[in-house]
Amino acid sequence: xxxxxxxxxxxxxxxxxxxxxxxxxxxxxxxxxxxxxxxxxxxxxxxxxxxxxxxxxxxxxxxxxxxxxxxxxxxxxxxxxxxxxxxxxxxxxxxxxxxxxxxxxxxxxxxxxxxxxxxxxxxxxxxxxxxxxxxxxxxxxxxxxxxxxxxxxxxxxxxxxxxxxxxxxxxxxxxxxxxxxxxxxxxxxxxxxxxxxxxxxxxxxxxxxxxxxxxxxxxxxxxxxxxxxxxxxxxxxxxxxxxxxxxxxxxxxx
Amino acid sequence: xxxxxxxxxxxxxxxxxxxxxxxxxxxxxxxxxxxxxxxxxxxxxxxxxxxxxxxxxxxxxxxxxxxxxxxxxxxxxxxxxxxxxxxxxxxxxxxxxxxxxxxxxxxxxxxxxxxxxxxxxxxxxxxxxxxxxxxxxxxxxxxxxxxxxxxxxxxxxxxxxxxxxxxxxxxxxxxxxxxxxxxxxxxxxxxxxxxxxxxxxxxxxxxxxxxxxxxxxxxxxxxxxxxxxxxxxxxxxxxxxxxxxxxxxxxxxxxxxxxxxxxxxxxxxxxxxxxxxxxxxxxxxxxxxxxxxxxxxxxxxxxxxxxxxxxxxxxx
Numbered sequence: 001x002x003x004x005x006x007x008x009x010x011x012x013x014x015x016x017x018x019x020x021x022x023x024x025x026x027x028x029x030x031x032x033x034x035x036x037x038x039x040x041x042x043x044x045x046x047x048x049x050x051x052x053x054x055x056x057x058x059x060x061x062x063x064x065x066x067x068x069x070x071x072x073x074x075x076x077x078x079x080x081x082x083x084x085x086x087x088x089x090x091x092x093x094x095x096x097x098x099x100x101x102x103x104x105x106x107x108x109x110x111x112x113x114x115x116x117x118x119x120x121x122x123x124x125x126x127x128x129x130x131x132x133x134x135x136x137x138x139x140x141x142x143x144x145x146x147x148x149x150x151x152x153x154x155x156x157x158x159x160x161x162x163x164x165x166x167x168x169x170x171x172x173x174x175x176x177x178x179x180x181x182x183x184x185x186x187x188x189x190x191x192x193x194x195x196x197x198x199x200x201x202x203x204x205x206x207x208x209x210x211x212x213x214x215x216x217x218x219x220x221x222x223x224x225x226x227x228x229x230x231x232x233x234x235x236x237x238x239x240x241x242x243x244x245x246x247x248x249x250x251x252x253x254x
Numbered sequence: 255x256x257x258x259x260x261x262x263x264x265x266x267x268x269x270x271x272x273x274x275x276x277x278x279x280x281x282x283x284x285x286x287x288x289x290x291x292x293x294x295x296x297x298x299x300x301x302x303x304x305x306x307x308x309x310x311x312x313x314x315x316x317x318x319x320x321x322x323x324x325x326x327x328x329x330x331x332x333x334x335x336x337x338x339x340x341x342x343x344x345x346x347x348x349x350x351x352x353x354x355x356x357x358x359x360x361x362x363x364x365x366x367x368x369x370x371x372x373x374x375x376x377x378x379x380x381x382x383x384x385x386x387x388x389x390x391x392x393x394x395x396x397x398x399x400x401x402x403x404x405x406x407x408x409x410x411x412x413x414x415x416x417x418x419x420x421x422x423x424x425x426x427x428x429x430x431x432x433x434x435x436x437x438x439x440x441x442x443x444x445x446x447x448x449x450x451x452x453x454x455x456x457x458x459x460x461x462x463x464x465x466x467x468x469x470x471x472x473x474x475x476x477x478x479x480x481x482x483x484x485x486x487x488x489x490x491x492x493x494x495x496x497x498x499x500x501x502x503x504x505x506x507x508x509x510x511x512x513x514x515x516x517x518x519x520x521x522x523x524x525x526x527x528x529x530x531x532x533x534x535x536x537x538x539x540x541x542x543x544x545x546x547x548x549x550x551x552x553x554x555x556x557x558x559x560x561x562x563x564x565x566x567x568x569x570x
Contacts, residue, residue: 049448051444070447070452071444071447071448072447072448072449072450072451072452072453075447075448075449075450076450080448080449080450081448083444083445083448087442087444087445087448088442088445089437089438089441089442089445089446090441090442091441091553092437092438092441096434096437099431099434100434100435100437100438100446100449100451101449101450102431103431103432103434103435103438103449103450103451104449104450104451106431106432108430108431110427110430110432110459113426113427113430113431113432113433114423114426114427114430115426116256116259116260116426117256118256120430121256121259123431124430124431127431163449164449166449167449167450
């Protein structure tokens with residue numbers, strides 16, 4: 001079991017954003033977390049990545065408790081995320097965005113950098129190589145020296161995923177990767193996500209609004225409404241689940 | 255092997271240029287051609303370049319708004335002056351101890367204050383700077399408000415090569431993965447954390463390095479000026495340094511160097527009209543903020559890339 005979330009709850013004052021959440025993810029799975037607006041999906045991500053501390057419950061990643069860790073410590077443990085509203089290092093070049101995520105695996109010290117010791121040159125060379133390789137995978141190698149904020153929207157989304165992968169995670173968390181994309185781009189993204197899993201051999205948990213994407217790509221789906229898991233199963237089961245239809249379309253639709 | 259990587263065409267060119275400039279000035283000092291007023295200002299430029307580039311490391315590169323730089327300068331100045339004048343120690347030891355103590359204070363102050371953001375951090379660092387000054391003001395051993403005198407040991411050679419050394423260290427730090435980590439804090443702190451950057455560590459690192467070089471500049475200043483007084487290190491000094499950094503462009507090392515040269519030259523030119531000095535510098539700043547708010551260089555670096563770059567890539 002890669003990730004086990006047990007009875008996780010988070011309250012903001014009187015509001016229970018997430019209550020008694022139980023999620024289990026095995027290695028290599030592609031899991032979707034869906035739900036209407038305000039259901040608490042992003043809160044789950046923020047709990048997982050240490051942005052918020054849980055009010056109750058446990059989160060075991062590779063058997064170890066990760067609650068209470070700082071976001072960068074969670075990333076060091078092997079979880080990396082993207083953001084719903086893209087958060088790139090906008091004024092830096094595309095390649096520097098990726099290199100920053102490589103930083104935790106950097107092989108030379110501050111002293112070695114200041115004295116420009118051999119370790120600095122080999123370390124920088126290696127980072128440059130790996131960053132270019134990763135950008136090539138995402139068809140961004142031609143834009144490596146461009147400023148990140150000048151990229152078109154779709155490429156910014158791809159760069160954010162590339163950057164998250166540079167942190168070498170075991171579990172990749174994608175927060176609404178298809179937000180703002182047209183159906184054609186969404187379809188390409190679906191292919192990309194499948195391909196990433198095969199190529200990098202990682203586990204993916206994705207939050208999504210776009211039902212076609214989730215249904216097309218995920219093996220198992222958790223449906224969240226008002227902070228509670230109302231359904232859980234494979235796409236076919238979720239599609240026919242009356243509770244899900246009610247949550248999305250309202251009671252009368254049934 | 256490693257030497258050939260250090261001496262790529264660009265570095266050789268810069269080193270030769272610096273040596274040539276140094277030699278011309280040194281020659282004219284030795285032959286008494288250079289008027290003392292020019293020498294004074296050249297050494298002041300070196301001191302302000304160290305101050306501005308080190309503040310840039312905190313404010314421009316890491317994006318933490320500190321305005322207490324004069325406080326760290328004061329620590330370096332007083333500590334080095336005590337060692338050279340009161341304890342009759344060697345100059346190099348005085349400068350080193352002054353810088354190290356300033357760095358240690360920077361580290362201790364940075365740990366709690368760097369949790370603050372924006373205006374709150376600015377006010378906290380301003381307070382720290384004033385506290386340092388007031389401690390020296392009320393210490394009888396260093397002469398209180400009157401300060402104390404010492405002999406001038408700093409020569410043009412000392413100030414110039416220490417400035418070059420400081421710039422090299424800061425340049426090498428900025429253009430490395432650790433420097434990129436600092437820049438990522440400025441660019442987007444939440445994303446930096448999510449990408450595995452320990453943001454607190456890099457804020458404190460930048461603050462400590464900044465304090466170290468401010469302390470070094472303070473030591474050079476004290477050992478050149480014959481006298482040190484607490485009033486020299488008031489918050490107005492911090493603002494002077496900040497103006498150089500903002501004028502040159504927050505985040506640009508070469509910008510800070512231009513800013514320091516520019517402001518020192520302006521002050522020197524207006525030395526005869528002290529009442530106009532503030533009016534003119536203030537007007538300049540207003541014009542600058544209206545027409546080019548990112549500063550002379552923005553975050554870009556003045557670059558010699560047309561000379562062909564081999565071995566080193568510019569990462570900022």
